[in-house]
Amino acid sequence: MIKTETEETESKRELIVPGEAIIKGKDYLPGDGARREGEEIIATRFGLSDISGRLVKVIPLSGIYMPRIGNVVIGRVIDMTFNGWIIDIKAPYLAFLPLAECPKYVRGDLSEYHDIGDMICCKVLSFRGKGVDLTIMGRGLGKLEDGMIIYINSNKVPRVIGRDGSMINLIKEETKCEIVVGQNGLIWISGKTIEEELKAKEAILFVVEKSFVGGLTEKVKEYFGGKK
Amino acid sequence: MAYTKRFDGRKFDEPREMEAKVGVIKNADGSAMFRFGDTIAVAAVYGPKLFHPQHMQNPQKGVLRCNYDMLSFSVNERKKPGTSRRSQEISKVTEWALSSVVNLDSYKNTVVDVHIMILQANASTRCAGINAAALALAHAGISMKELVSSVSIGKIDDKLVVDVIKEEEDYEDGEGATDIAMAFMSKSGDIALLQLDGKIRPAELKEAIKLGEKTSKDIYELQKKALKKIGEES
Structure with missing residues (x-):
């Protein structure tokens, strides 16, 4: 994904x-x-x-997130229009999630589906000079309920994911949390207990801090070993 | 009496002790400090970010905004805080100098803000400001053609000097003082800024530019070192 x-x-x-x-x-x-x-x-x-x-x-190594077509990002609903939602994806452009890009929408108030302040995991559908269009059609996309959101520098995202997702899978396994990493640096963590979520958060921040150490996956394994 | 010895005992082609540091402001997207002796400039870059008001957005390329200001305690006599004719002019020329190296095409409809603060002033503040701003822009991950390095060359009486200080600026004997602020691009060597305050002969100006070019290479090396240092840490 x-x-x-x-x-x-x-x-x-x-x-x-x-x-x-x-x-x-x-x-x-x-x-x-x-x-x-x-x-x-x-x-x-x-x-x-x-x-x-x-x-x-x-x-x-630095710089703020620039959207790219196909990126999975996490954003916050900041406004609603008659035909969709305006979403802040921590990029220099506002993102728009049209109603037409929402599956299983039933007639009624838009806020019943996504309300202001909701966090949504979505995909960048198009990006032109002015603004970003999003979609939530796809597996794993949609509203993020419960859990916590943390924010890291978007340039560190490839490190947090690791080669073929090795790093993030390790963290998921060790903490038994569900984690979604957005390409824009927002990360959603959901576990059974707050302790588990905090553990995952600490591990991710550890990866970000040590992002230029070689053999990082091994280091994280050691890190989890030390915690037990 | 001719100007034979500099006030601070430096050689005529010797700049003051320089220092560059990247990442001095945590909350900015990019930041840097640059120091020429006791002239200290700090630059912070925010953006590219959403540009409001919308009618000022440019759909063809991004907008670069510079803001230069001297803090009230930066000079001996307290400076009234806020913008002045002088600071507006310097903000504008800094903006022009920097926009010749920043690839604004990749940031359509957005704005990049550069704030330059002078913590301590002893002449050459705009040069220190440009040096710091170039570092801060690179640190913020902004796409740039190359870096810019800036230095001031003076003509005090009949001598060309590198990196002017306040006492030299106020020198009045003989032919008086001329202060030339200049900025060079690191790769192409093009001139990004050239300002002249005073009077100088064309042949001497050419010589002054050559001197500036030579010094700017040293400054560039220092800037490169400062950036690489922060790169190793992150």
């Missing part, structure tokens, strides 16, 4: 600042956060350079 990024690739990663050349050569293609200038590939963002095959990109 959630896109993952490989945790540790074979290629050497280096810290790079905007305007710094990452690599020289006509064969390489500039990806996200990079541009070509003559022979060189130059970074346009501050982050870690990543060369996988011919593609050269920069993995940003």
Whole structure:
């Protein structure tokens, strides 16, 4: 359901600042956060350079969430219109969830379905210059009831998920909580008891803090081992 | 009496001790501090974020807003807080200098706010402010073509000096003082800002720009080091 990024690739990663050349050569293609200038590939963002095959990109370390089509995000309903809901997804744009994108909607007041202040897990359907359109058609999408929401930097989300979801599955297993990680950095945790939820929260914050340590999954295993 | 020795004993082409630090303000999306001797500038970047009022939004590219201000305790004589003619001008030129490197195309309809505060002033505040703001923008993960490094070059009497201080600015003997604030882009070496206060001959101005270019390279190295330091920690 959630896109993952490989945790540790074979290629050497280096810290790079905007305007710094990452690599020289006509064969390489500039990806996200990079541009070509003559022979060189130059970074346009501050982050870690990543060369996988011919593609050269920069993995940003900071910055706020920019929506992308297909991203699963968590947002809060902040307003209602006659044909849908306006949702804050912690991006520089407001998101709109149209009524037509809601399954099993029965006639009546919109607020009976999603009210102001509700947290919703949704998918980015389209993103144009002005505003984001969302959908909740799909498995695992919809209103999030109970539980707690925590917020992390969206750039750390791939770390929290881990390779093929290894990290998040480990945390889920260890804490017996249901966890949904939105690409925008909002994370929903729901467990049987508050203690379990807090344990999961602590573990996620641990991952965020130690996000640049190699072999992080092992470290988290140790972390859980120490807690018992 | 000609100007043969600088007030603080520096060489003519020697800048003051510089320091750069990234991530000084926790709540900002990006922040940095830059110091030239006892001139301290702190910059904070917020955004890209929703732009209100809506009629000011630009659907073609993002908007960069800069706000430069000297704090009331930054100078010996208390400065009246708030904007002034001077601070408005500096905000504007900083905005122009920075918008030549920021890729605003990727932030349509949004705004990026840059706040520059001068904690302590001893000339060259706009240069310190631009240096700090460039770092803060990079730290905020904003897409940029390159960094900018800024330095002030002065002509005191008939001598070209790097990194002017207040006493030099007020020098009146001989040909008097000329203060040239300039900013260079790190990769292309283009000029992002060039302001001149005083009088100078064209040949000397060319020489001054060359001197500024040389110093800006050192500043760039320092900025790069500061950014990489914060990158290793996070």
